Amino acid sequence: MARKRIGELLLEQRAISVAQLEAGLAAHRKSGQRLGATLIAQGAITEATLAGVLSQALGLQQVDLAAVTPEWAAVHLLRARFCEQHDLFPYALESVGGRRQLVVAMSDPLNVTAVEEIEFTSGLKVNVRVAALSAVRSAILRYYHKVPVAAANTAATAAPGASRPAPVKPLVAPPVQKARAAPPPEEDDDEVIVGEELPPGETTQRTSLAELIREREEQRKQRRGQATAKPKPAASGGGVLDDLDFLFGQAREDPDRIEELERKFWALMRIMARKGLLTKDEFTRELDDEGER
Structure with missing residues (x-):
């Protein structure tokens, strides 16, 4: 993206x-x-x-949520509070290349933070669609809080730019699977807010760490791509994959599973960096393969 x-x-x-x-x-x-x-x-x-x-600039499809019948299996993967916080709505599950993906309508498809958190907590790749803000909020009210269609549309469009409508107590609490609510935004001037313009060249400790993590992730992907064209050695020494093997108990012979674990690892690193839970020194000392050389 x-x-x-x-x-x-x-x-x-x-x-x-x-x-x-x-x-x-x-x-x-x-x-x-x-x-x-x-x-x-x-x-x-x-x-x-x-x-x-x-939609045009990012090459993403638009979706009319009023004309869509959501799949409850998709809706139940995310909590209402998370959807309200990020103005998004999960409405379908699809299979691409034999892998399941969660289709999510977003009023702000540049909200990479939300996408990465969904992928990390659900274990599914997110397929983003663009939707109007009022349509997203109306769908949240209708399918999470059981507000009738007319009332949901009125509440979502009464003041398009106002704060999100106060959550309505659901008549039937929908079950939730493998998801957790995102924490409230941190009161920290050093945090980068998605959508906020930074002056050219301005960086912070968190943004510089995030860039380092992305750089290492790309280097790891390039190495993996090169390795697929060569015979794999019988044993490998150290690095992120060994840590993932230990944490998840995964055999190294499954390349698809390895790729999935690596993707989760890098997503977790980026989330921790943005929330200030990981410093650059800690990353380079404990987790950065390049930094050890």
């Missing part, structure tokens, strides 16, 4: 002006609301414009 932010894409597509972006960012920092919702509330763009720009 592209690493750009919503503000950059909207500017590139000439959907907003620089002045509108600056005003949106100022309000976004004060309220903590997502940038897209803030721009909609200010009248800079419409929901349809935002969804169209994101």
Whole structure:
């Protein structure tokens, strides 16, 4: 998925002006609301414009949630609070190349943090679709909180840019499988908020660690790709895979399983870095193969 932010894409597509972006960012920092919702509330763009720009710029399909009948197996994989926090809605499971994927409608498909957390907790790859913000919130109210369709649509569209509607006590609590609610946002000025524009070249300790982790992940992928063209040695020495073998008890002969474990490992490292649970020194000393050489 592209690493750009919503503000950059909207500017590139000439959907907003620089002045509108600056005003949106100022309000976004004060309220903590997502940038897209803030721009909609200010009248800079419409929901349809935002969804169209994101779909076209990122090459992602749009989905009309009002015309979709969700699969309960998909809905039950995520909790209502997590969906409300990130303005997303899981609505289908599909098989791609023999592997199951969770199809998720998102008003902000650039929210990589949410995607990675879903993939880590569910063990499924996420297939993102773009949806209008009010449609996502209406689906959450309807399928998680059992609010009737008309009432859900009214609550979701009454104030498109306002804060999320207060959760309605569900009439029937839906079962939840293999998911956990995301913690509330941290009060930390050093945290990078998805959708917020940083001045060119500005970095923080967490962003520099995140970049190092991504660099090591790419190097590991390249090595794995090169290794597939060569005979595998009978034994290998040390590194991330041995740690994963020990933690998960997985035999090394299954390349698909190894790839899945590695993907979970790197996702966990990025989550820990963003939450300030891992320092750069700790990563290079304990986990970075390159740093040991």
